Amino acid sequence: MSALFPALVHGSARPALRFGERALTYGQLASAAGALAVRLSGAGRVAVWATPSLETAVGVVAALLAGVPAVPLNPRTGERELRHIVGDSTPALVLAAPGVELPRVLDGLARIDVPVAAPDQTTPLPGEPDPSSAALVVYTSGTTGPPKGAVVPRRAVATTLDALADAWDWTADDVLVHSLPLFHVHGLVLGTLGPLRRGGSVRHVGKFSTEGVAQELGAGGTMLFGVPTMYHRLAEVLDDDAELRKALTGARLLVSGSAALPVHDHERIFAATGRRVVERYGMTETLMNTSVRVDGEPRAGSVGVPLPGVELRLVEEDGTEIDAYDGETVGEIQVRGPHLFTEYLNRPDATAAAFDGSWFRTGDMAVRDPDGYVRIVGRKATDLIKSGGYKIGAGEIENALLEHPGVREAAVTGEPDDDLGERIVAWVVPTDPARPPAAPELADHVAGQLAPHKRPRTVRFLQALPRNDMGKIMKRALPHD
Incomplete structure (x- = not known):
């Protein structure tokens, strides 16, 4: 059995x-x-x-x-x-x-x-x-x-x-x-295994297309799983596609994962359909750690609360546990529970290094809101920027940039700076390549949305951001000088 x-x-x-x-x-x-x-x-x-x-x-x-x-x-x-x-x-x-x-x-x-x-x-x-x-x-x-x-x-x-x-x-x-x-x-x-465990059904549409999504959701589909690139493409055409709007509006649950869904795409989909996209957070080693619940408050930019059976904590660089639930204090996510992997095959050294006692070191940096909702601000290795004495998550700056009408895509990194330690660098794909927004305009936009110390000091324009098969931005592949 x-x-x-x-x-x-x-x-x-x-x-x-x-x-x-x-x-x-x-x-x-x-x-x-x-x-x-x-x-x-x-x-x-x-x-x-x-x-x-x-x-x-x-x-x-x-x-x-x-x-x-x-x-x-x-x-x-x-x-x-x-x-x-x-x-x-x-x-x-x-x-x-x-x-x-x-x-x-x-x-x-x-x-x-x-x-x-x-x-x-x-x-x-x-x-x-x-x-x-x-x-x-x-x-x-x-x-x-x-x-x-x-x-x-x-x-x-x-x-x-x-x-x-x-x-x-x-x-x-x-x-x-x-x-x-x-x-x-x-x-x-x-x-695939999720629906089979529940006794439900899976409809795989092959290569992603907005038409395929509309057809299957419109023919009885109740849930949609996608990555941010897919939801961005859906958001881009919703205003002109009545069939797609109807299909998304009729879905019971829209789920995005594998990377953060930009807030402006959240809002465009909600404005067109009245449906909120649910985000969840997981890794290969941990499977799923957190999610926004269907019986909880939908909140763009958050990956929700720890799932049943998951223990989650934030820690400082020295391993000290962070008690704050203030939406500001940044720490590394560590998790433990029965959802974890057991080892890296043939790599006892890497397995040992991945754990702090029974806690798995995710390498993801986050803050916790007062009600326990988790907001990821980036990866420790590539997205935590230490500038002018502040610890800054790249993710929140990227979301702020994406709210500017002249920005189509954005990535944020840190680069060495003699004065600040690291300076914030914004990589921007403009909405209109022939008329990109001015760098000072983008810096002021971020400072007005967040805080002055989070403004980009350098802005670089690209035709496209490098991405992997899952649509995640590959920051290590950005063309640094």
Whole structure:
């Protein structure tokens, strides 16, 4: 019996997965994944070539049923990084959709083409593995070195999905729409395994488009998961797209994650639809930590409150715990609870360095409002700017810049300064490249919105900001002088 996916046990005709025009009911998914699980039993780790397809979903579910850790592989990963991931995780085989060409790096692995058709004979589902056993090995982005494999236990998957169900009133009646990749936590764990744990259904629209979102939400979708880039594109066309406005207005829940959603996009969507986008905060190593609750106050720019079972604290650089709930005092987020990963695969040194006792060091900087709402101001490594004796989060300056009509996109960094320690640098994509706003105008705009010491000292204009597959701005790739 599957404790992770109770709905599979009943084998019903309820819709479970739909990718484009291809779909599986719970009965069909149980048959296909159950039969594949028998083949995977005892295989050690298995790699999954994680295209946005039924085969990826069936393959991961089969591995989980078999108690075999799945290693999702990003099909866009370069050869060098892919070779590292495969060498580090040493999978016994790779699961892929039939007909998909795999890179030569995977030539040494046995391959199983994932069948999605139900077998002639029903296979009983395997018994449930120990909750502490590994469910997934998900590799981090590798911004500070080779990617590390975060070992995510089964209990973390169950804990996070159940906590989100509590926060979002997520039930079997919900139909989730998304177009996220399936090689990371957002698209795979939340967007695919989440609905399956609830007994609801997933509609993956393939490559993101405003038309695809409107069509699926308008045809019975109740929830939308996306990243800020997607919501920005939705906000850009809402005024001229009545069908999209109607679809978003009718959705029960709009969720954004993986990076901060700019406040001005929050407000544009709310003005057009009357719907607030809910933000949540998580990481590969922690799954989900906080969220704005559906029964709580919607608040643009906040990632809400700690989820059930999550303990969260802010600490100073020396590890001293911060007691303040004043919306101003910045500290590093540390968390603990059953939602955490167990280790970085083959990296006991990195695992030890990631923890302060039982607390995981997230590297994210935040403030807490008086009612406990958490506002993230940036990453400790790239977004905490120490200027003139102040600790300043880049995120709040970016949001202020985005409220200026002449700014389309913005990123903020710190650079060494002999007088201030670090000076604030704004990287701006102007709304009209031919007529960008003047730098002093932008600096005064920020100072008027926030405080004088938070004004950018340097403004640099770009045609576009460098982003990764998830739409996150890659600040280390900005063209520093």
